Amino acid sequence: MKKLIVALVLVSSFNGAVIAENQIAEKPPWLFKGTVAYVSPNDSSNSVLGNDGVTVDSGLGLGLSFTYMLDSNWGIEVLAATPFTHEITGTGNLSGLDIGEAKQLPPTVSVTYYWGNETFYHVGAGINYTRFFEENSSSALTEALGADTTDLKLEASVGLSIQVGFDTPINDDWSLSGTVYYKDIDTTADVYVNGAKAASVDVQIDPMVWTLGVSTRF
Numbered sequence: 001m002k003k004l005i006v007a008l009v010l011v012s013s014f015n016g017a018v019i020a021e022n023q024i025a026e027k028p029p030w031l032f033k034g035t036v037a038y039v040s041p042n043d044s045s046n047s048v049l050g051n052d053g054v055t056v057d058s059g060l061g062l063g064l065s066f067t068y069m070l071d072s073n074w075g076i077e078v079l080a081a082t083p084f085t086h087e088i089t090g091t092g093n094l095s096g097l098d099i100g101e102a103k104q105l106p107p108t109v110s111v112t113y114y115w116g117n118e119t120f121y122h123v124g125a126g127i128n129y130t131r132f133f134e135e136n137s138s139s140a141l142t143e144a145l146g147a148d149t150t151d152l153k154l155e156a157s158v159g160l161s162i163q164v165g166f167d168t169p170i171n172d173d174w175s176l177s178g179t180v181y182y183k184d185i186d187t188t189a190d191v192y193v194n195g196a197k198a199a200s201v202d203v204q205i206d207p208m209v210w211t212l213g214v215s216t217r218f
Contacts, residue, residue, distance in 0.1 A: 027072075030068060030069070031075065031215060032215060032217075032218060033064070033214070034062070034063070035065075035212055036061075036062060036211065037062065037081055037211045038211075039086075040058050040210065042207065043055055043056045045204070046201060047201075053094070057088075062081060062082045063079065063081045063209075066078050073113055073115060074112070075114065077109070077124060077126070079106070079109075079181075083105055086102055100141060102132050102133070102134065102135040104131065106130045108126055108129070108183070110126025111125060118169055120166065120168075121165070122166070122167075125161065127160065128160070128161040129158050130156060130158075130183070137152045145198075148194050149193075149195065150191065150194075153189070153190045154188070159185055163179050164179070170214070173216055174215070176215075177215035178211065180208060180210055180211075182207075183207055186202070187202075188202050189203055
């Protein structure tokens with residue numbers, strides 16, 4: 001009887017493992033997410049000309065990500081987005097002064113870990129590359145400096161990205177998806193006056209990025 005019980009347990013365990021493995025194999029390996037993304041900087045900067053600095057406002061855009069699931073828990077995520085536009089404003093003695101604006105793209109590659117039953121939760125960490133472009137200084141800055149022309153240039157940034165989020169089913173094919181990211185983004189903003197570099201400002205943007213949308217497997 002003992003041998004029979006042991007045999008039944010082993011057979012049951014083996015069948016359960018085969019069923020679970022088949023379920024994993026049958027599940028599509030790609031996870032797509034389309035979301036609205038809100039970038040909220042936790043910014044700070046060094047001074048430009050003394051008791052002053054700059055601050056970066058929030059931005060809104062569309063987030064897209066593709067995750068390849070290596071198994072039922074681990075995946076590799078590539079995050080992209082439409083460009084975010086950020087207004088840059090002075091602080092301290094420059095408080096309220098419109099400095100200019102810049103657009104940025106934040107592609108990120110992360111390793112993610114998923115767990116759960118119906119609702120799946122995930123955490124992840126990776127590397128973020130942020131590229132700034134279409135930087136424009138304002139006419140207000142040009143007038144404040146008494147210059148003929150001014151310009152802004154922001155350096156690209158490479159830093160850590162961490163995330164936590166969820167996917168909860170809406171129907172058989174789609175889920176409601178939400179993720180919060182923290183990204184380490186630092187840049188140097190160079191200010192040009194009449195064609196010559198007049199100042200460099202180190203800016204720590206370090207935003208929280210909040211996303212909400214839908215996800216599907218394929």
